[in-house]
Amino acid sequence: MTASVISAGFHTTVQDCGRAGLRKFGVTPGGALDSVSLRLANLLVGNPECVAGLEITSGRVRLKVEVDRLVAWAGGEFEMRIGDEPIPILHCARVSAGAVIEISPKHGGRVWLAISGGIDVPEILGSRATDLRAHFGGWEGRALRDGDALPLGAESELCRRFRAAIPIGVSDWSAPRFVPRRRFLRVIRGKNWDDDIGAKLLAQKFRVAMNSDRMGLRLEGGEIGSNNPPELVSEAVAPGTIQLPRSGAPVVLLGDCQTIGGYRKIAHVITVDLGYAAQLQPLDEVRFELIELEESRELLRERERDIALFRAGLEARFG
Amino acid sequence: MTIHPLGDTALIIDLADESSDADQLLALSLFAADAIERARLPGVVDVTSAYRSIALFFAPGQVEQNIKEKIRALILPKRARSRGKARRTEIPVCYDNEFALDLARVAGHTSLTGDGIIALHASTEYTVACIGFVPGFPFLAGLPEKLRVPRLESPRTKVPAGSVAIANAQAGIYPFESPGGWNVIGRTPLRLFRVNENPPAFLRPGDRVRFRRITRAQFDAELE
Numbered sequence: 001m002t003a004s005v006i007s008a009g010f011h012t013t014v015q016d017c018g019r020a021g022l023r024k025f026g027v028t029p030g031g032a033l034d035s036v037s038l039r040l041a042n043l044l045v046g047n048p049e050c051v052a053g054l055e056i057t058s059g060r061v062r063l064k065v066e067v068d069r070l071v072a073w074a075g076g077e078f079e080m081r082i083g084d085e086p087i088p089i090l091h092c093a094r095v096s097a098g099a100v101i102e103i104s105p106k107h108g109g110r111v112w113l114a115i116s117g118g119i120d121v122p123e124i125l126g127s128r129a130t131d132l133r134a135h136f137g138g139w140e141g142r143a144l145r146d147g148d149a150l151p152l153g154a155e156s157e158l159c160r161r162f163r164a165a166i167p168i169g170v171s172d173w174s175a176p177r178f179v180p181r182r183r184f185l186r187v188i189r190g191k192n193w194d195d196d197i198g199a200k201l202l203a204q205k206f207r208v209a210m211n212s213d214r215m216g217l218r219l220e221g222g223e224i225g226s227n228n229p230p231e232l233v234s235e236a237v238a239p240g241t242i243q244l245p246r247s248g249a250p251v252v253l254l255g256d257c258q259t260i261g262g263y264r265k266i267a268h269v270i271t272v273d274l275g276y277a278a279q280l281q282p283l284d285e286v287r288f289e290l291i292e293l294e295e296s297r298e299l300l301r302e303r304e305r306d307i308a309l310f311r312a313g314l315e316a317r318f319g
Numbered sequence: 320m321t322i323h324p325l326g327d328t329a330l331i332i333d334l335a336d337e338s339s340d341a342d343q344l345l346a347l348s349l350f351a352a353d354a355i356e357r358a359r360l361p362g363v364v365d366v367t368s369a370y371r372s373i374a375l376f377f378a379p380g381q382v383e384q385n386i387k388e389k390i391r392a393l394i395l396p397k398r399a400r401s402r403g404k405a406r407r408t409e410i411p412v413c414y415d416n417e418f419a420l421d422l423a424r425v426a427g428h429t430s431l432t433g434d435g436i437i438a439l440h441a442s443t444e445y446t447v448a449c450i451g452f453v454p455g456f457p458f459l460a461g462l463p464e465k466l467r468v469p470r471l472e473s474p475r476t477k478v479p480a481g482s483v484a485i486a487n488a489q490a491g492i493y494p495f496e497s498p499g500g501w502n503v504i505g506r507t508p509l510r511l512f513r514v515n516e517n518p519p520a521f522l523r524p525g526d527r528v529r530f531r532r533i534t535r536a537q538f539d540a541e542l543e
Contacts, residue, residue, distance in 0.1 A: 236374030268326035
């Protein structure tokens with residue numbers, strides 16, 4: 001029971017919802033940069049929402065699944081085909097043994113692919129996510145290469161019921177889109193926010209630098225200025241934290257960020273917009289909009305309610 | 320003690336105003352992180368400490384309304400008690416030239432001889448202030464004043480696994496090969512990060528650490 005990687009694409013990794021509770025040992029939570037997309041893709045094929053799937057960055061990926069399975073994808077502007085048949089985003093599709101799945105970018109970003117049964121790499125420190133900086137987890141602690149053969153886990157009873165409900169092709173059920181199509185990220189004030197720096201962050205348009213990766217989006221093209229910042233004692237940072245290094249060019253931390261940092265934390269991208277941050281590519285433009293902490297927490301509770309509602313809807317139909 | 324949001328799913332508790340002494344602040348942070356972790360507050364999925372602050376991370380959408388009061392109640396009444404016994408650990412280090420990539424640079428900055436640097440480095444007791452940068456990398460507080468030298472002007476893209484290094488007021492150990500800008504003065508044969516063990520880090524925040532000088536032959540014998 002494997003999925004063979006015919007073309008691994010530009011940067012594809014095995015990810016789940018990440019590792020919890022290990023920050024004090026320097027272990028970053030990691031996992032899918034847009035965990036909502038992975039969770040929805042998993043729910044669509046009948047998996048528990050946090051089993052391991054693939055995170056695909058740009059590039060064209062082709063996989064051959066050796067057994068009958070269900071697949072779903074979510075995230076950015078991509079196209080997916082099984083053989084010649086196009087598979088719409090946020091639907092569940094049958095794939096027969098030996099068929100080839102192809103995923104290619106239209107406007108880029110990242111997508112998450114779930115396969116019924118999940119990708120059954122060994123669980124390390126409570127997760128199957130790939131930790132690229134420490135080289136463990138996922139598939140041999142690294143991004144996939146052509147020729148890798150990914151083991152697939154056993155399908156749940158729910159997966160089998162889903163399959164029975166798809167006589168051919170694609171499901172009549174789909175998931176709502178959670179990633180907003182906007183060109184700004186909503187932020188809340190950070191511990192080292194001040195009105196002068198904040199005004200500059202909010203007034204300008206930034207460009208995502210080429211050396212951005214799963215650790216963070218490095219921004220250029222705007223000037224915040226460093227005004228001789230005080231030396232700060234290192235503190236915890238988190239995905240979404242916007243750090244201001246001495247260069248004056250802000251960095252938005254993403255899922256693979258360090259656990260602590262010594263730069264000023266001027267603001268934080270709100271959790272519900274991290275999925276959008278994960279879609280930004282080098283040379284994309286981005287702006288920021290300030291909202292209040294309570295609003296961002298309410299948006300997050302709302303999102304979790306929406307996901308719970310979608311899960312409950314599937315369970316009501318197939319459970 | 321001041322409490323600040325770290326995004327919408329975490330809080331930073333800054334203890335800087337509780338003392339003017341860095342050692343006391345570190346001890347208080349370690350104690351506070353431990354107390355909060357033991358309290359198993361609802362919704363809390365992770366707790367960390369760093370020098371003079373701690374951070375609490377919550378499951379999405381589960382930050383409690385009255386969490387600040389709970390945190391204050393857990394930490395403030397007991398803050399004078401600080402911490403109990405610390406674990407003591409010895410780290411073997413080979414300081415041979417082959418491993419001590421920046422010993423000459425440190426000598427240049429400090430006007431100490433190579434042997435003087437090693438003697439000072441190995442005769443000091445350090446405290447693990449926190450673990451970060453990469454998994455298992457200990458930030459060690461307590462580096463003697465005389466050994467304080469700036470980071471390299473341009474960081475190395477690859478620092479070998481086990482490298483024992485110093486920069487400014489801190490000492491550290493690279494658990495595996497990674498980029499880095501600290502002055503490397505030796506290498507340990509120990510593996511500081513082990514993914515198949517729990518906890519995965521050889522050292523823990525609050526541990527007391529000493530370095531023990533070993534020969535190249537001992538290094539080869541002890542290499543993990």
